Amino acid sequence: MDVAVKLEMCRLTTQNQTNVPLDLTFHDICYTVGKGKNVKNILHQMNGTLKSGQLTAILGPSGAGKSSLMNILAGFKTIGVDGRVNLNGVERNLKIFRKQSAYIEQYDHLLQNLTVGEYMNAAAHLKLGNGVSQVEKKSNIELVMKTLGLSNNEHTRISRLSGGECKRLSIGVELFDNPAILFLDEPTSGLDSSSTLQCVALLREIARSGRTVVATIHQPSSRLLDHFDNLYIVASGSCIYQGPPGSLMPYLKTVNLNCPSYTNPADFVLDVASGEYGDVLPQLTSGIKNGRIIYEDPSISPLATPSHNSQDGVCEDENEDDVEKMKNRENRLTYATPFHTQVSVLLERTWRSIWREKMLTQVRFTTHILFGIFFGLLYQAVGNDAAFILNNAGMLYFNLIFIVFTSVMPTVVTFPLERKVLIREHLNNWYSLKAYYLAKLLADIPFQIIFPTVYLVIVYFMTGQPLSLQRFSMLLCMTIFTSLVGQGIGLVVGAVFDIQSAAFMAPTFAIPFLLFAGFFINFKSIPSYMNWMTYVSFFRYGFEGSMLAIYDYDRPPLDCSEPYCYFRFPQKFLEKFDMAHSSYSICVVGMLVYFVVMRVAGYFLLRFKVKNVG
Numbered sequence: 001m002d003v004a005v006k007l008e009m010c011r012l013t014t015q016n017q018t019n020v021p022l023d024l025t026f027h028d029i030c031y032t033v034g035k036g037k038n039v040k041n042i043l044h045q046m047n048g049t050l051k052s053g054q055l056t057a058i059l060g061p062s063g064a065g066k067s068s069l070m071n072i073l074a075g076f077k078t079i080g081v082d083g084r085v086n087l088n089g090v091e092r093n094l095k096i097f098r099k100q101s102a103y104i105e106q107y108d109h110l111l112q113n114l115t116v117g118e119y120m121n122a123a124a125h126l127k128l129g130n131g132v133s134q135v136e137k138k139s140n141i142e143l144v145m146k147t148l149g150l151s152n153n154e155h156t157r158i159s160r161l162s163g164g165e166c167k168r169l170s171i172g173v174e175l176f177d178n179p180a181i182l183f184l185d186e187p188t189s190g191l192d193s194s195s196t197l198q199c200v201a202l203l204r205e206i207a208r209s210g211r212t213v214v215a216t217i218h219q220p221s222s223r224l225l226d227h228f229d230n231l232y233i234v235a236s237g238s239c240i241y242q243g244p245p246g247s248l249m250p251y252l253k254t255v256n257l258n259c260p261s262y263t264n265p266a267d268f269v270l271d272v273a274s275g276e277y278g279d280v281l282p283q284l285t286s287g288i289k290n291g292r293i294i295y296e297d298p299s300i301s302p303l304a305t306p307s308h309n310s311q312d313g314v315c316e317d318e319n320e321d322d323v324e325k326m327k328n329r330e331n332r333l334t335y336a337t338p339f340h341t342q343v344s345v346l347l348e349r350t351w352r353s354i355w356r357e358k359m360l361t362q363v364r365f366t367t368h369i370l371f372g373i374f375f376g377l378l379y380q381a382v383g384n385d386a387a388f389i390l391n392n393a394g395m396l397y398f399n400l401i402f403i404v405f406t407s408v409m410p411t412v413v414t415f416p417l418e419r420k421v422l423i424r425e426h427l428n429n430w431y432s433l434k435a436y437y438l439a440k441l442l443a444d445i446p447f448q449i450i451f452p453t454v455y456l457v458i459v460y461f462m463t464g465q466p467l468s469l470q471r472f473s474m475l476l477c478m479t480i481f482t483s484l485v486g487q488g489i490g491l492v493v494g495a496v497f498d499i500q501s502a503a504f505m506a507p508t509f510a511i512p513f514l515l516f517a518g519f520f521i522n523f524k525s526i527p528s529y530m531n532w533m534t535y536v537s538f539f540r541y542g543f544e545g546s547m548l549a550i551y552d553y554d555r556p557p558l559d560c561s562e563p564y565c566y567f568r569f570p571q572k573f574l575e576k577f578d579m580a581h582s583s584y585s586i587c588v589v590g591m592l593v594y595f596v597v598m599r600v601a602g603y604f605l606l607r608f609k610v611k612n613v614g
């Protein structure tokens with residue numbers, strides 16, 4: 001990284017100096033999963049120190065417990081965890097800690113349809129707050145892009161970025177509010193050696209600006225190892241080494257382990273941690289007191305970049321200030337931007353994302369037109385002919401099925417992916433869950449209205465339904481409600497399940513409702529103990545409302561293209577379906593209740609999911 005960029009980095013960190021440097025220490029961290037006989041102890045009373053101003057690598061063989069430890073330290077995992085985490089010697093308050101830290105996961109969960117500039121813009125608005133002027137925000141964005149080497153990608157869609165660029169973007173968007181601690185889970189996985197070096201050099205620069213930067217790393221080269229200030233090595237859920245890279249080999253020598261010539265020290269220590277050099281792990285763990293001490297070989301000069309909070313006085317004069325700043329932060333438990341700003345930024349961002357999503361817009365729009373024409377041709381001009389009145393009722397019923405499935409499925413296949421972005425951003429304190437959910441609902445509503453309307457206009461006129469604005473509006477109202485309820489089902493299912501399960505669950509969830517709509521079976525012939533199910537079927541309200549819209553309200557007798565038509569009188573036809581005395585208003589209320597219940601249920605399920613992410 002050149003000097004100019006280093007200077008820019010410093011500028012960025014001092015501009016948004018809301019977070020004081022934080023040293024994180026953890027004590028006796030245990031992590032247990034499972035219950036009863038299946039209890040598994042993953043981490044065993046681990047201790048450690050992560051200093052500000054330093055870049056720490058957590059190393060260990062696969063399954064050693066690196067990610068578990070990182071998730072616990074980042075506050076993303078809380079269930080089954082025991083032990084203490086302190087910040088500058090004071091016990092951590094998780095709610096405040098979320099504002100002081102950022103967690104960058106291994107997989108970059110980003111909104112693929114946005115450009116780098118748009119994503120940065122939204123992040124800057126949400127993280128910097130309304131107190132920072134537009135000009136300042138713009139200059140911050142330019143600064144972060146320049147620092148991360150993303151300036152040339154400002155107008156590139158995220159889906160087209162390389163792995164390294166995605167990783168840099170994931171890091172960059174977390175830098176706006178200058179988090180005191182950055183956690184990164186395998187930031188170099190999937191990167192080539194040059195991108196890996198660039199990424200680690202960037203993290204080192206970030207650490208140099210006073211932040212505590214911690215990253216889990218898989219199999220670093222010996223050259224990469226030297227970029228870290230501190231190593232924390234995990235084996236079978238315990239710490240076997242903590243200290244600078246230069247002291248690692250001398251420490252291993254204390255238990256008679258000598259790295260063979262021409263062997264990468266990282267590979268050697270991973271082999272040791274995997275047990276390939278005998279049963280030395282208990283000795284190594286007790287030698288380092290399971291992370292309670294930091295090993296420094298006396299023959300090696302002390303670290304060039306001691307902690308900003310270290311006892312040796314580098315920044316000791318900042319301590320009173322620090323305490324004051326920490327207090328101020330503790331008092332400021334809200335997000336950087338007020339609720340309405342969060343909603344408006346998220347609404348704009350979600351709109352752009354939906355608009356560019358082919359599946360959600362173009363394909364869906366085209367499908368509505370094509371199926372409208374298809375249904376129109378299939379049921380051509382049956383609307384006013386009593387000879388085909390059952391076909392017309394079938395058409396009204398299949399309308400609802402089409403609308404439900406075309407609103408459920410796009411939500412079901414996109415929401416579980418979006419949920420991952422939401423969890424990362426929400427837990428990194430960008431916005432509240434309520435703001436996200438409201439923006440998501442508002443952004444989707446125009447599509448849930450426009451698509452069914454376009455579809456219904458085509459079908460209504462091609463199938464020869466009565467030319468009455470009142471009847472058309474009533475049928476449209478039922479169609480739109482059905483679409484909105486369908487989207488609600490998508491949200492409920494998508495909030496809980498992953499894509500594969502959700503794609504199966506959503507239609508399965510809808511089928512019982514289809515049965516009790518009154519089309520396949522008359523209400524009177526449903527066994528009394530199952531009758532209540534007709535009242536919880538939103539299809540019943542949708543279908544009954546559609547039938548009333550077309551056949552009730554004193555509709556005159558229909559034409560008859562055959563010598564005799566049994567159902568010439570619409571009222572008689574409604575009687576056949578047990579709907580002669582039904583009320584359209586009750587159908588509207590039924591749909592309204594469903595609309596609200598599904599959305600509220602979706603919110604609480606999402607909240608539950610986010611809370612139990614660990």
Ligand SMILES: Nc1ncnc2c1ncn2[C@@H]1O[C@H](COP(=O)(O)OP(=O)(O)OP(=O)(O)O)[C@@H](O)[C@H]1O
Pocket residue numbers: 033034040042060061062063064065066067068069
């Ligand atoms: N919820 C869970 N249920 C059962 N076992 C679990 C659970 N979470 C983690 N483990 C186990 O705990 C151990 C440590 O997992 P962790 O993901 O922390 O390892 P890791 O060091 O990050 O591995 P890798 O480098 O392969 O990602 C593994 O053996 C894993 O199977």
